[in-house]
Each structure stands twice: as structure tokens, then as C-alpha cells.
Amino acid sequence: MRRLLLMLIIISFAVWGMTSCKPGLLPTEEAGKPKVTLDRVEVQSYFPWADLPARTPMVLGFVFNIENPSGYNIRLENFKFAISFEAAPGKDIEIAIPTYYDQLYFPPKTKNQYRVVSVLDSMTMNLTLLVAQAPKIQALNLKPADVIKNWYATIGDFKFGIKVGEGQATFSTEKGDIIVPFEGKFPRK
Structure with a gap:
């Protein structure tokens, strides 16, 4: 009898524990999940090139469409992605990973734009190419200073591809949290 009573208590606690908690992360394949797409990249501010080791900033605006079907x-809690520039045709090199914690609400059945401004720096890019991305640069037989100078010289015309990858937007809803992966390229070809 005691054994049966103990089993009933354990089962009731298990059922109570599973039903009373807020659900964890919802699968991103669920119907009605938010959609994040890269609309465009804009040059927000540009400074004349100065040879390394001088620091030259480049300020880019990434405009995303966020749809709440x-x-x-839904409330945006966290937004991050990797910025990659094309160093050679078809070869992208990751140069930065911006993360934003803006809390924004998106009403039901709407599509809004979200602008992320990222300040890039020629010295930081150079260090990234010399250390973290050194194997890729060596495999492509490129010089980091030449690659960065080319990026600064041609950013106004977007003559090289800019990739947004490994993106992750975290939304909170009344039904739980949702993580939405995203990626995109600009200019679209």
C-alpha cells in the first residue's frame, strides 16, 4: 500500500512539474514563427583610407525584415549574426559578430524593418585576418592589408559580396521563446 501511495505521489509531482512550467524553446519549424530576412546593407558612414596601422572606421547598416505571421x-530579445566579406570570388571571410539586445515588440500579422548598425575598424579587421582567419588568407594567397584596402575602396559600389551568416534572433511570446535562424547575402545576384 505504501509503495502504491509513493508511486502516485511521484507521478502526480511529475505531471504537475511538466504542466506548470513555461515551455522551453519552441521548434523553429512551427507555423506562425517569425521570419527574419536581410533586405539590404547601407554604408552609414565612410572615412578616407589611411594605410595600416592607422585605424579607419567603416560604419555599415544592416536592414532586416522581420515578419510576425x-x-x-512577439518581443525581440536577442539578435546576433556573423558579418563576412568576400575576399576572392566565392570565398567569404568572417570579420565580425555583432550582438544586440534591443527589446522590440512586433504586433501580430505585421512586417517591420530592424536596422543594425555595426562599426568596423581597419585595424581590427587586420588583426582578425592575421590571427583568426589566417588559414583562409594563406590558402587564398592574399595579403591582409591589400584585401582590407580593396574592401574600403569598393564598399561604396558594393563590388564584393557581404554575407550575413550564423544569424540567430530570439523572440519571446506568450507561448514561450522562439529562436529563429537566418542568413542572407548582399548585393543579391
């Missing part, structure tokens, strides 16, 4: 409000 569900019937309830």
Missing part, C-alpha cells in the same frame, strides 16, 4: 505579439 502569428496572431499574437
Whole structure:
């Protein structure tokens, strides 16, 4: 009898524990999940090139479309992605990973734009290419200073591809948290 009573108590606690908690992360394949797409990249601010080791900033604006097809409000909690520039045709090199913690609400059945401004620096890019991305640069037989100078010289015309990869947007909803992966390229070809 005691054994049966103990089993009933354990089962009731297990059922109570599973039903009373807020659900964890919802699968991203669920219907009504938010959609994040890269709309465009804009040059927000540009400074004349100065040879390394001088620091030259480049400020880019990444404009994303965020669509909420569900019937309830969603709140953006966390937004991050990797910025990659094309160093050679078809060969992208990651140069930065911006992360933003803006808390924005998106009403049901709407599509809004979200602008992320990222300040890049020629010295930081150079260090990234010399250390973290050194194997890729060596495999392509490129010189980091020449690659960076080319990026600065041609950014106004977008003569090289800019890739947004490994993107992750975290939304909170009344039904739980949702993580939405995204990626995109600009200019579109």
C-alpha cells in the first residue's frame, strides 16, 4: 500500500512539474514563427583610407525584415549574426559578430524593418585576418592589408559580396521563446 501511495505521489509531482512550467524553446519549424530576412546593407558612414596601422572606421547598416505571421505579439530579445566579406570570388571571410539586445515588440500579422548598425575598424579587421582567419588568407594567397584596402575602396559600389551568416534572433511570446535562424547575402545576384 505504501509503495502504491509513493508511486502516485511521484507521478502526480511529475505531471504537475511538466504542466506548470513555461515551455522551453519552441521548434523553429512551427507555423506562425517569425521570419527574419536581410533586405539590404547601407554604408552609414565612410572615412578616407589611411594605410595600416592607422585605424579607419567603416560604419555599415544592416536592414532586416522581420515578419510576425502569428496572431499574437512577439518581443525581440536577442539578435546576433556573423558579418563576412568576400575576399576572392566565392570565398567569404568572417570579420565580425555583432550582438544586440534591443527589446522590440512586433504586433501580430505585421512586417517591420530592424536596422543594425555595426562599426568596423581597419585595424581590427587586420588583426582578425592575421590571427583568426589566417588559414583562409594563406590558402587564398592574399595579403591582409591589400584585401582590407580593396574592401574600403569598393564598399561604396558594393563590388564584393557581404554575407550575413550564423544569424540567430530570439523572440519571446506568450507561448514561450522562439529562436529563429537566418542568413542572407548582399548585393543579391
